[in-house]
Amino acid sequence: xxxxxxxxxxxxxxxxxxxxxxxxxxxxxxxxxxxxxxxxxxxxxxxxxxxxxxxxxxxxxxxxxxxxxxxxxxxxxxxxxxxxxxxxxxxxxxxxxxxxxxxxxxxxxxxxxxxxxxxxxxxxxxxxxxxxxxxxxxxxxxxxxxxxxxxxxxxxxxxxxxxxxxxxxxxxxxxxxxxxxxxxxxxxxxxxxxxxxxxxxxxxxxxxxxxxxxxxxxxxxxxxxxxxxxxxxxxxxxxxxxxxxxxxxxxxxxxxxxxxxxxxxxxxxxxxxxxxxxxxxxxx
Amino acid sequence: xxxxxxxxxxxxxxxxxxxxxxxxxxxxxxxxxxxxxxxxxxxxxxxxxxxxxxxxxxxxxxxxxxxxxxxxxxxxxxxxxxxxxxxxxxxxxxxxxxxxxxxxxxxxxxxxxxxxxxxxxxxxxxxxxxxxxxxxxxxxxxxxxxxxxxxxxxxxxxxxxxxxxxxxxxxxxxxxxxxxxxxxxxxxxxxxxxxxxxxxxxxxxxxxxxxxxxxxxxxxxxxxxxxxxxxxxxxxxxxxxxxxxxxxxxxxxxxxxxxxxxxxxxxxxxxxxxxxxxxxxxxxxxxxxxxxxxxxxxxxxxxxxxxxxxxxxxxxxxxxxxxxxxxxxxxxxxxxxxxxxxxxxxxxxxxxxxxxxxxxxxxxxxxxxxxxxxxxxxxxxxxxxxxxxxxxxxxxxxxxxxxxxxxxxxxxxxxxxxxxxxxxxxxxxxxxxxxxxxxxxxxxxxxxxxxxxxxxxxxxxxxxxxxxxxxxxxxxxxxxxxxxxxxxxxxxxxxxxxxxxxxxxxxxxxxxxxxxxxxxxxxxxxxxxxxxxxxxxxxxxxxxxxxxxxxxxxx
Numbered sequence: 001x002x003x004x005x006x007x008x009x010x011x012x013x014x015x016x017x018x019x020x021x022x023x024x025x026x027x028x029x030x031x032x033x034x035x036x037x038x039x040x041x042x043x044x045x046x047x048x049x050x051x052x053x054x055x056x057x058x059x060x061x062x063x064x065x066x067x068x069x070x071x072x073x074x075x076x077x078x079x080x081x082x083x084x085x086x087x088x089x090x091x092x093x094x095x096x097x098x099x100x101x102x103x104x105x106x107x108x109x110x111x112x113x114x115x116x117x118x119x120x121x122x123x124x125x126x127x128x129x130x131x132x133x134x135x136x137x138x139x140x141x142x143x144x145x146x147x148x149x150x151x152x153x154x155x156x157x158x159x160x161x162x163x164x165x166x167x168x169x170x171x172x173x174x175x176x177x178x179x180x181x182x183x184x185x186x187x188x189x190x191x192x193x194x195x196x197x198x199x200x201x202x203x204x205x206x207x208x209x210x211x212x213x214x215x216x217x218x219x220x221x222x223x224x225x226x227x228x229x230x231x232x233x234x235x236x237x238x239x240x241x242x243x244x245x246x247x248x249x250x251x252x253x254x255x256x257x258x259x260x261x262x263x264x265x266x267x268x269x270x271x272x273x274x275x276x277x278x279x280x281x282x283x284x
Numbered sequence: 285x286x287x288x289x290x291x292x293x294x295x296x297x298x299x300x301x302x303x304x305x306x307x308x309x310x311x312x313x314x315x316x317x318x319x320x321x322x323x324x325x326x327x328x329x330x331x332x333x334x335x336x337x338x339x340x341x342x343x344x345x346x347x348x349x350x351x352x353x354x355x356x357x358x359x360x361x362x363x364x365x366x367x368x369x370x371x372x373x374x375x376x377x378x379x380x381x382x383x384x385x386x387x388x389x390x391x392x393x394x395x396x397x398x399x400x401x402x403x404x405x406x407x408x409x410x411x412x413x414x415x416x417x418x419x420x421x422x423x424x425x426x427x428x429x430x431x432x433x434x435x436x437x438x439x440x441x442x443x444x445x446x447x448x449x450x451x452x453x454x455x456x457x458x459x460x461x462x463x464x465x466x467x468x469x470x471x472x473x474x475x476x477x478x479x480x481x482x483x484x485x486x487x488x489x490x491x492x493x494x495x496x497x498x499x500x501x502x503x504x505x506x507x508x509x510x511x512x513x514x515x516x517x518x519x520x521x522x523x524x525x526x527x528x529x530x531x532x533x534x535x536x537x538x539x540x541x542x543x544x545x546x547x548x549x550x551x552x553x554x555x556x557x558x559x560x561x562x563x564x565x566x567x568x569x570x571x572x573x574x575x576x577x578x579x580x581x582x583x584x585x586x587x588x589x590x591x592x593x594x595x596x597x598x599x600x601x602x603x604x605x606x607x608x609x610x611x612x613x614x615x616x617x618x619x620x621x622x623x624x625x626x627x628x629x630x631x632x633x634x635x636x637x638x639x640x641x642x643x644x645x646x647x648x649x650x651x652x653x654x655x656x657x658x659x660x661x662x663x664x665x666x667x668x669x670x671x672x673x674x675x676x677x678x679x680x681x682x683x684x685x686x687x688x689x690x691x692x693x694x695x696x697x698x699x700x701x702x703x704x705x706x707x708x709x710x711x712x713x714x715x716x717x718x719x720x721x722x723x724x725x726x727x728x729x730x731x732x733x734x735x736x737x738x739x740x741x742x743x744x745x746x747x748x749x750x751x752x753x754x755x756x757x758x759x760x761x762x763x764x765x766x767x768x769x770x771x772x773x774x775x776x777x778x779x780x781x782x783x784x785x786x787x788x789x790x791x792x793x794x795x796x797x798x799x800x801x802x803x804x805x806x807x808x809x810x811x812x813x814x815x816x817x818x819x820x821x822x823x824x825x826x827x828x829x830x831x832x833x834x835x836x837x838x839x
Contacts, residue, residue, distance in 0.1 A: 004689070010702045045534075045683045050694070057691070058703050063683045065534050066693040066703065067527065068557050074524040078531020078539070081515060082489065083684050086535065104527075107520040258515070267513040269486075275511040276480055280647065283470040284317070284435075 004041070006031055010058040017206075019173030019199030023091070023120055024056050026179045030187070031062065044087045047076040049096035052127045052201075053120035056091050070100025073108045076115045081258045084114070087187055094121040098134035098154055109163035109192050111257040116186040116193045119156065122201035123238075130204040137239040142204075156196045157233040157249055161226070167193035168229065169248040172215055173200055174208060178246060185248065191256050198244070211244065218247035226250060291346045291464050293321065294356040295418065296373060298339035298366025301332055308360070308411040309340030313471055313642060314432045315419060316344035320464035323471055324349040324754065325642035326824070331496070331580040337365045346464045350608060350643060350754020354828045357459060358421065360414050361387045379459040381417045383410065392421060392455050399450045409440070409447045416448030423460035426452060472645045474638035474751075475501040477609035478568055479508070481616025482540050484653070485566075486624075489515040489532045489539040491525045496580050497636040498542040498570040522547040526554030526565070533563040534692050536682030538620060542568035545587050546577065552594045555629055559599025561692045562670065562678065562717075564623035564630070566616070571635040573822040582822025583636035585750055586797035589804065591631055592774055598714075600721035602630035603774040607735070607753025609645040611771060612638065617653045618731065625656035626677060626724045633773065635796070637751035637824045654730045663688065669701040672712060676720030725775035733777035734784045735769040742766040744838065745785055747813060748794040749773065749802050755825045756794055759834060762827070770802075778809040790814045790839055794830065 006028045014020045035041055044062050048054035050069035057064040067075045072090040080088045097105050097119050108115065124142065125131045132142040132149040135156065139148040160168045167189040171179040179197065186193035198215075200208050214236075222228050229250035236242040267275065295312050299305050306327050313323045321344030330336040341352045356373045359366065361382035367389045380391025387393070394417050396410040403409075412433075419429045429448060437444050472480070479501055482490070490509075492502040506516045519525055525541050532539035543551060548569050558565050571587045573579035591603060602622050606612040616632050623630035659679040664671050667688035671678045678699075681688040691701030696713065698704045735753070738746075738760035745766040748756045753769055760767045768784045768791075770777055785791060793803035793813040798820040803813040815837040819825055 008702060040686070042686050042688070043684055047531075055703075057693070061689060063690045064692065064701075065531070065561075065683075066691070066695060066697075066701075067530075068553060068694050071523065071527045071554070074519065074527035075531040075534070077519075077524075078489075078491075078528035078533075079535045079683060080531075081517070081528070082532040082535035082537040082539075086684055103520050104524055107524070258517075261515055272483055272512055275508070276483060278511070279480070279508065280470040280472075280645075283472055283476070284468050 004061055006061050008059055008061045012059060013055065014052065015202045017200065017202035018052070019122060019201065020053060020056065020120060022173040022176055023118065023179070023197060023199065024059055026176050026183060027056070028060065030180060030183045031060070033184070043085060044089065045079055047072045047079070047088065047090045049092045049101065051093035051096050051125070053091055053093040053096070070096050071104065072097065073101060073104035073115070073117065077108060077113050080113060080115050084259070088115045089187070090115060090117045092117060092119050094119055094123060094135050095125045095133040098156060106163045109160055109165035109194065112164065112166055112191045112254050113257045114191055114259070116183070118183065118195050118197060120199045121156070121196050122199040122205055123207070124201050124205040126201050126204055135238050153238040155233065155238055158230065160194045161230055161233055161250060165194045165250070166191040166252045166254045167248070168250040169195045170246055171195050171197040172211060172246055173197060174212065175215070175246060178217060182248065189251065191254055214242070214244045215246050216243055218245050221247065223248050223251045291321070291462050293344045293358070293461050294353055295342045295358040295360065296339060296356040296366070296370055297342070297360040297414070298337065298370065299362030300334070301329060301336045301338050302334040303338065303362050304408055304411050305338040305340050305362070308415060309342050310471070310642065311411070311415050311432065311436060312342045312418060314436055315415070315424060315428065316342060317468045317471055317644065318428060318432055319344070319424065319461065320466045321345060322348050322466060322469070322644040323642065324351060325471070326352045327640055329581050337363065337369065339366065339370070346466070348644070349758070351758055351824070351827055354826045358418060360418055361389060362410070362414065363387065377459065379421050381414065381421055381455070383414065392417065392458070394451050394454060399447055402450065403443060403446050405443050405447050409444055412444040412448040413451040416451035417455045419448070420452045420455040421458050423457040469644040469646055471642050472609045473500060473640055473642050474609055474612050474634055475568070475570070475640065476504050477612035477645060478616045478632055478634065479504045481613040482566065482620055483512050483514070484613070485617040485620025486538045487514060487540055487620060488537040489517065489529070490542070491517045491519065491529050491539060492542040493518060493522050493525050493547060495544045495547045497572055497639040498544050498568055500640060501542045501568055522550035523554065526551040529565045530554060530558055530561070530563050533565055534683055536684070538564070538624065540566040540568065540620070542570070544570050544572050545574050545590070548587070548591070548594070556595035556597055556599070557694050558629040559595060559597065559601070560694055562627040563692065564627050566619050566623050567629065567631045569631050569633050570639040571633070573820070579822040581636065583751070583796060583824055584820065584822060585635055585795055586801065586820070588633065588749070588773065588801040591633055592805070599717055600626070600628050600724055601774055602628060602724065603633055604631065604771060605633040605750040605773050606638065606771060607750055607769060609643040610647065610650050613645070613647060614650050614653060615771065621653060621656045622724070625658070626720060627680065628720070628724065633750065635751050641751070668699040670697060670699045670713065670716070672699055672716050674719070675723045676716045676718070677723065721775065728772055728775060728777065731772070733770060733772040734780040735771055736766065736784050738767045739764045740766060741787060743787065743789040745788045745791050746794050746834070747791050747802065747806065752794055752796060752825060755827055755830055758827045759831045762831060763834060763838070765834070773805070776805065776809055778811070781806065781811060785811065792817060792834060792837060794825070796820065796824065
């Protein structure tokens with residue numbers, strides 16, 4: 001199926017100024033490019049969690065699995081293992097992916113499953129109206145922490161480097177060209193690709209004035225150098241005042257989980273029944 | 285052997301965890317299998333790796349068994365505890381064979397140390413000496429031992445045979461076991477039978493996190509994955525297990541998961557997603573004694589109502605509770621076909637007794653499983669994943685299907701799979717799922733949903749489910765009672781069950797839980813149980829203990 005409209009007729013309910021619009025628009029452009037280059041969008045699957053980010057599953061007119069909170073990654077893993085010919089993209093939230101589903105994120109990195117994870121990191125729960133998330137800055141006053149959170153944020157870049165992710169990047173919802181390049185690279189990357197996208201929440205954490213003067217695109221950084229990637233990742237800890245590096249921190253070629261296994265010998269019913277009969281003989 | 289009116293023999297093998305008791309039991313079982321007996325093997329072990337007391341009871345019977353008695357004809361003791369703990373199981377003529385290096389007892393002692401050092405054999409081969417000794421004590425021919433060893437010992441056969449022969453030559457025949465007329469049958473555990481059924485049902489991926497008593501299915505399918513052409517995954521936790529399986533389903537591949545109560549608790553959110561998103565998946569839910577960690581390696585039937593009601597919201601599900609390995613093969617295949625035909629979650633509800641027990645399995649008696657119909661040819665254009673249909677079943681398409689945008693959704697959704705909060709649409713889709721439940725219930729008439737055995741016209745019936753099939757059948761046989769056992773627990777086969785109970789005056793519920801969960805469920809459907817016989821100490825009923833309790837309540 002080609003030339004389909006890439007946006008559905010579903011009513012868009014993101015707040016005006018929401019960073020999700022940029023991510024959706026960028027992803028739509030990437031899909032259009034892929035289609036122009038001759039790839040069938042029938043072979044693309046978008047998996048979302050639950051949260052403001054996840055509405056993208058309703059809005060983009062491609063295959064989608066609108067899953068449950070925190071569980072984009074295991075769903076995406078199952079889809080990819082079932083059909084390695086599919087391009088599987090997760091759009092996850094920061095509460096979704098770093099709180100509820102952190103175990104899956106770490107294991108996806110550890111096993112190097114060939115999927116792309118885009119985290120819409122607005123550093124606040126939007127849909128549940130403004131609580132702190134794992135990446136909210138220390139002292140963040142949300143509805144569940146009116147006195148300010150006493151927790152130090154996770155640094156997802158550092159976390160993913162420690163976890164063994166083979167493509168680790170940070171984007172920003174106000175840098176569309178960079179994000180487009182990052183998403184394209186992630187899809188092309190053989191293995192687990194991770195992009196933490198700093199995203200504006202217009203209602204609960206409108207941080208553009210904080211980010212815009214601090215962000216810079218890395219130049220001259222060697223993305224194959226793990227130590228350099230770790231040093232860059234630690235430059236900003238998601239709470240202190242520091243320059244915020246954007247771009248790709250690390251990329252590495254590494255064996256992909258389950259590769260080729262599904263394509264290996266696929267017995268028909270007759271051959272399988274022969275294997276069953278062999279088993280029964282062994283048990284007799 | 286004596287006093288049962290038929291050939292019957294029970295052998296208890298006990299030792300420390302790590303002594304290979306289960307394997308020794310399996311060899312004794314094969315010897316009796318090749319002597320023409322129908323086998324049940326019960327393996328009892330605490331939740332530890334080394335040092336605790338393990339024992340296996342192998343029961344051979346001329347006709348089908350599926351349960352163990354409380355008294356035994358042979359005791360094979362590898363440790364002193366086997367002698368002390370199981371004294372209650374001895375009869376006056378029970379033959380005792382023991383490792384005299386470790387055990388003081390009356391009977392026939394063997395010095396395993398002497399035999400092993402004479403043959404320069406490793407410690408684990410001591411079991412072959414004990415089995416050789418047993419064969420002689422039971423009057424088996426050496427050729428029979430050789431034949432069974434040859435086909436069941438993959439490594440070090442000659443050395444094992446020499447070790448066994450020394451003990452065989454040392455001992456006297458004290459308790460001859462007469463041959464029976466059955467041809468040898470495959471000996472399968474319940475979990476292996478589930479694996480075979482799932483494979484026949486077209487299983488493409490098995491995903492599981494280890495948890496007793498489901499783990500042996502993970503091990504079995506992992507071991508056989510290349511021959512059966514399966515993908516076997518052991519992910520980070522049970523939440524990942526069920527969500528990965530739903531990913532497979534979305535991509536059109538048949539997946540199953542396996543767990544026990546605690547792991548299933550973690551899967552319930554994913555189960556509800558399967559209900560809402562109408563994704564097929566098969567669960568092996570193998571029960572153990574609860575609540576919580578409970579008795580990890582012991583049995584129970586206390587999760588029926590949990591499995592029936594698990595997951596938020598209302599959606600159809602299939603629950604089958606096989607009581608034998610033949611039924612486990614049949615119903616695991618059927619569960620897979622039904623899950624995919626109706627796009628529902630399906631459960632194989634087992635327990636430690638069935639999952640880890642070993643049974644003679646006659647697959648020639650298993651009928652062909654109806655395959656059901658696929659509606660994938662009836663897809664709408666443009667494709668609607670949740671198209672409203674009279675049957676409630678929407679024609680399926682999967683990710684990667686050319687020309688179809690497939691939108692799977694956990695939210696309330698419209699026919700296309702787009703999120704909705706409109707009252708009218710929510711109402712429509714809820715009624716669609718309810719209609720699907722009705723269609724599923726009607727389709728169950730293809731199957732024999734309720735098993736009836738024993739005296740079919742008796743006015744007293746035992747109402748049971750799952751692994752108590754064997755013990756109930758045996759006790760009912762002795763007492764002239766009827767056994768009524770629903771194999772389908774959801775959709776509840778109320779009409780078939782009422783029919784099976786026609787003409788009864790007394791219904792006795794027999795369950796391995798503390799609150800009579802099947803009796804409760806039957807009660808909701810207007811079926812009354814007059815008596816309840818319950819066991820909830822983690823151990824299965826024995827024919828003796830159950831028979832005594834039933835006699836006490838018989839009218």
